[in-house]
Amino acid sequence: MGRLRIATVWLGGCSGCHMSFLDLDEFLIDLAGKVDLVYSPLIDVKEYPENVDVCLIEGAVCNRDNLEMLLDVRERTKVLVSFGDCAVTGNVPAIRNQLGARSSENVLQTAYIDNAQANQRLPSKDGIIPTLLERVRPIHEVVAVEAYMPGCPPSAQRIRALLECVLEGRPPKLEGEMLRFG
Amino acid sequence: MAAKTLNINGKQVSADEGATILEAAIEAGIKIPTLCHLDGVYDAGACRLCLVEVTGVNKLLSACTTRIAEGMEVHTDTEQLRKYRRMTLELLFAERNHTCSACVSNGHCELQALAWQNGMDHVRYDYCFPRWSVDASHPRYGLDHNRCILCTRCVRVCWHIEGAGTKNVAGRGAKSFIIDDLAQPWGDSETCTSCGKCVIACPTGALFTRGSTVAEMERDPSKLAFIVNARERKQWVV
Numbered sequence: 001m002g003r004l005r006i007a008t009v010w011l012g013g014c015s016g017c018h019m020s021f022l023d024l025d026e027f028l029i030d031l032a033g034k035v036d037l038v039y040s041p042l043i044d045v046k047e048y049p050e051n052v053d054v055c056l057i058e059g060a061v062c063n064r065d066n067l068e069m070l071l072d073v074r075e076r077t078k079v080l081v082s083f084g085d086c087a088v089t090g091n092v093p094a095i096r097n098q099l100g101a102r103s104s105e106n107v108l109q110t111a112y113i114d115n116a117q118a119n120q121r122l123p124s125k126d127g128i129i130p131t132l133l134e135r136v137r138p139i140h141e142v143v144a145v146e147a148y149m150p151g152c153p154p155s156a157q158r159i160r161a162l163l164e165c166v167l168e169g170r171p172p173k174l175e176g177e178m179l180r181f182g
Numbered sequence: 183m184a185a186k187t188l189n190i191n192g193k194q195v196s197a198d199e200g201a202t203i204l205e206a207a208i209e210a211g212i213k214i215p216t217l218c219h220l221d222g223v224y225d226a227g228a229c230r231l232c233l234v235e236v237t238g239v240n241k242l243l244s245a246c247t248t249r250i251a252e253g254m255e256v257h258t259d260t261e262q263l264r265k266y267r268r269m270t271l272e273l274l275f276a277e278r279n280h281t282c283s284a285c286v287s288n289g290h291c292e293l294q295a296l297a298w299q300n301g302m303d304h305v306r307y308d309y310c311f312p313r314w315s316v317d318a319s320h321p322r323y324g325l326d327h328n329r330c331i332l333c334t335r336c337v338r339v340c341w342h343i344e345g346a347g348t349k350n351v352a353g354r355g356a357k358s359f360i361i362d363d364l365a366q367p368w369g370d371s372e373t374c375t376s377c378g379k380c381v382i383a384c385p386t387g388a389l390f391t392r393g394s395t396v397a398e399m400e401r402d403p404s405k406l407a408f409i410v411n412a413r414e415r416k417q418w419v420v
Contacts, residue, residue: 089304089309098312138305176298179298179302180298182282182289
């Protein structure tokens with residue numbers, strides 16, 4: 001068997017989960033010796049490749065770009081892991097769902113007009129904001145997910161526990177307090 | 183008082199006549215998950231987490247409101263119960279906006295702890311994302327309806343320990359909500375004594391001390407049982 005092909009993806013989140021991934025410190029060196037990191041915001045690869053064994057996916061599905069990316073990732077990945085509270089629950093990005101059925105319009109109105117201190121106008125330049133979805137969704141509401149890693153962000157210890165399952169060829173699964181949200 | 187003997191998870195247990203299954207289990211060192219139960223006030227059977235199986239009864243019963251009977255056979259930890267407990271927790275999370283990461287009670291929340299203790303790694307139901315407000319009209323405390331699970335612990339301590347009768351429940355079903363007096367801003371309440379017992383009783387981040395930010399809200403509900411014990415039995419057990 002060749003080396004495991006691992007990826008990490010960043011959708012609608014703050015990148016805190018990826019910062020926590022970097023907190024793995026020296027374990028990252030062990031990891032680099034055992035797996036190939038084939039796609040990640042932390043490395044310079046433009047296109048999500050085929051045949052990825054395990055992908056940690058951070059963030060909720062907030063806009064068209066997120067959605068298209070997620071569908072590609074699902075198609076090209078064997079084991080998809082919801083990485084952090086935004087991916088698992090929608091978390092902070094999903095707060096805008098409380099603004100109702102037209103939350104994509106309402107959230108821009110709220111952020112750029114109603115609550116703006118100065119320069120009250122909507123960003124209008126073409127392509128500057130990807131088309132927002134009407135409802136922010138956790139990953140598993142859109143595609144099937146094999147494992148869940150709650151936490152905002154999940155601690156490096158939690159990320160390591162899950163990656164160790166993967167390295168030992170077991171299905172990734174966290175238990176007990178490792179499942180705590182927040 | 184006469185004792186009754188029953189069987190919980192294969193263990194022979196005896197407890198006072200009139201005790202609930204939950205009380206008998208606690209005395210025997212058997213843990214049943216609870217959320218709306220609060221030492222010091224009567225039980226309401228509101229949260230359904232303490233559901234148990236009783237042989238010969240074809241529905242699940244809440245351990246906190248079911249009295250023991252001689253020869254009763256109770257199971258508290260079967261596969262069916264674990265499945266239902268997890269569903270109940272998922273429904274509680276889906277019903278309102280429990281954004282743990284941005285909650286005053288993050289890390290000290292009974293709902294959050296029950297979720298991981300019962301293996302809830304995600305919620306399978308669609309979240310409702312209802313629009314609820316925060317009542318910040320009281321000078322010392324706040325009420326965030328987004329985090330409320332309608333356990334009524336605040337209502338029971340307000341009526342039955344403090345005797346003020348400020349807190350109540352209005353509405354029906356999932357649209358029920360906690361009110362003060364005649365559904366007016368908490369700060370305008372004429373009956374609230376600002377004792378803070380409701381805040382101590384809250385299992386989530388729904389009631390909080392003003393000025394607390396994320397993860398800062400800690401409380402000690404055993405203070406409430408202490409007051410009741412001192413008042414009713416004249417025992418000052420710290």
